[in-house]
Amino acid sequence: MTQKLLTLMGLLSICLYSYAQQIIKPGVKTATTFAIVVDNTSYEKTKNALEAYKQSIEADGLGTYLLVDEWKSPEQIRKLLIQLHSDRKSPLEGCVFVGDIPIPMLRDAQHLTSAFKMDQKHDWKESSVPSDRYYDDFGLKFDFLKQDADIPLYFYYSLRADSKQYLSPDIYSARIKPLELEGVDKYQLLNKYLEKLVAEKRENANNVVDYLSMGRGHGYNSEDPTAWSGEQLAIREQLPQLFRPGSTVKFFDFDVNFPIKNTYLNEVQSKELDIMLFHHHGAPDTQYLNGYEEVNTIDPSIENIKRFLRSKIPAFAETKGKEAAIAEYMKRYNVPREWCEEAFDPEKIKEDSLYNLSLDIHTTDIHPLKPQARFIMFDACFNGSFYEKDNIAGAYVFSDGKTVVAQGGTVNTIQDKWPDEFLGLLGAGMRIGQFNRLVCYLENHLIGDPTFHFANNSGIDVDINRALVLEEGNLNYWKKQLDSPLPDMRALALRELCKGGYDQLPELLEKSYFTSDYFVVRLEAMRLLALNYPEKAIKVLQAALNDGYELVRRFACEYVEKNGHPDLIPAVIKAYLERQHESRLNFKLISGLGAFDTNALLQELDKQAANKYFYDSSYVDRFRKQIKQSEKRMQADLKEMFDTTVKPNRVRLDIVVYRNHPNTAGIDPLLKFASDETRDKKLRLAAIETLGWFNENYRRNDIVSGLKQIKTDDKELKNEIEKTIQRLIDGRGVHN
Structure with missing residues (x-):
């Protein structure tokens, strides 16, 4: 009886699972395929729009799966994607995650980011990297750690030592995760976006890249005019069609108008704009564009000084008191008392708040817009934070207008990168998804449709999308x-x-x-x-x-x-x-x-x-x-590193500084520290991990030899040694 009951329960479980999961196969046979991964609720709320989206992709010659489930874990999705990719007759080339799809939060993989180096002792939500490389790079191996108790969509993973230690995604991916705004039905927002996307693909299938604009914010690349002009010359080389009669190309700098915000928000709504490239600093909800206005006369210069004082004194006063703060800044900058007292004037506080809002673009500025750029790149920190309820990339994509896809980072990103690498191939009809796959770091993500592409006006008769896969x-x-x-x-x-x-x-x-x-x-x-x-x-x-x-x-x-x-x-x-x-x-x-x-x-x-x-x-x-x-x-840092009287946190800083600057002079001291059994294990682990950042050093083989000489039975130390050796052997792979 018990066996029969178990069998019945098993069959019931299979039936329920089959009912929950739907795999709607492609309606056309094509050389490669694509997958839309969507949660049950999003599917039920936007079923017609999703079906239309699927059909629009297939009309473009790409057979599309529709995968519907109440997804319980990222492993479940990854396994299915690997299975579809392994189909030799028609391999999966990419996917998009629609709605509330589990978000992998990756740890112990900071070397795969461009700049993120937070101490992982901090809150896991902040010290992990939200990244869909978990889904699209099958050569990476992870250990599951836990599901977040507060945000169930977050799943934490640690990059394993026996994983490859560089990025080379097998497929491309993107997120279509609607914003969650007060008073707005997110499913209506999703439905509206999908309808906009389908209409754009139907009505402008022959649209070519013939209008590109680029805008730069203050502080980007040290505001170096040589770097700025060099990028313009490279764009001329990559997309020569932009510089021919009938085409449009524009380059805006943050100081051509003050504040530049109004100019940029006008430009991004220009009809026929194809691509907008933004270079600036950022936050999840902000594009930082201007600092204080550069002025040459006395009165505006004085006002800038006052604004500076008003921005600094209140925070100082919170810990030291109002009078102490005023006295400190009067003395520090040799300024009159009344300038400092303005920091507590309600009218000035209100005035400064409005002034600061005028300097930068915020998501609240974007929501009512009708952006026309089909593709927008955000070369900035956090602008691609799709996991936030509101975010810059999502604000453009889910606004009215014609923007259908954007690229941005989920965490901070380095300034000194090549943001325009392979940009010219967009003019050859390359899908935006393939573009992101070629240039991605751990943090790079697409928000919107990754299958979107422009018509080929490059002058070369090559099916670039087919070539990249087959x-x-x-x-x-x-x-x-x-x-x-x-x-x-x-x-x-x-x-x-x-x-x-x-x-x-x-x-x-x-x-x-x-x-x-x-x-x-x-x-x-x-x-x-x-x-x-x-x-x-x-x-x-x-x-x-x-x-x-x-x-x-x-x-x-x-x-x-x-x-x-x-x-x-x-x-x-x-x-x-x-x-x-x-x-x-x-x-x-x-x-x-x-x-x-x-x-x-x-x-x-x-x-x-x-x-x-x-x-x-x-x-x-x-x-x-x-x-x-x-x-x-x-020399001072090295001396401090080996001083056993120095606090561990300070020693750790002396060690991890070599992550940003893996200087040859640090190799032997780090190996010595890592080998010292008398030192704290956490510090030894930090030294071993830091040696992995020397993978471009001409002495990397010496580091491998030195690490192999460290004998230990400690599992954590052995794992970190193995991982670092693998990083050094792999180098940086073929990617960034």
């Missing part, structure tokens, strides 16, 4: 693309040859760098060489520090610091002496001085300076001083 690993195919008339296609060919394991790649990359007239090809070649073959990158890096494209120079400076080979010292000194006027490059050069021996730097500086003519050599003296100061700081 020609993957076909070395002969990609070698032919090295002669493509489209520079981004040549750069992509280098990437695909690297991914496919082409055995003559280092030689090809070096040749491509030294023979190509295209900025983007040289940058791709240098990056692939520096990231994957640091021991063979010296010659190219030496030349790249003086490349004609600013971003090549800037990336070369970063790779030179991380490589650390002594033969790079002459090129570093030459770059400073000849290009110290480039503020962003200069910043990178100064911050990377610790990578090299101080005496060798000083000797080379004296040698090269002796052969130059100067009207004013003060900048050489400053550089000499900065070299010495860098050495002094580094």
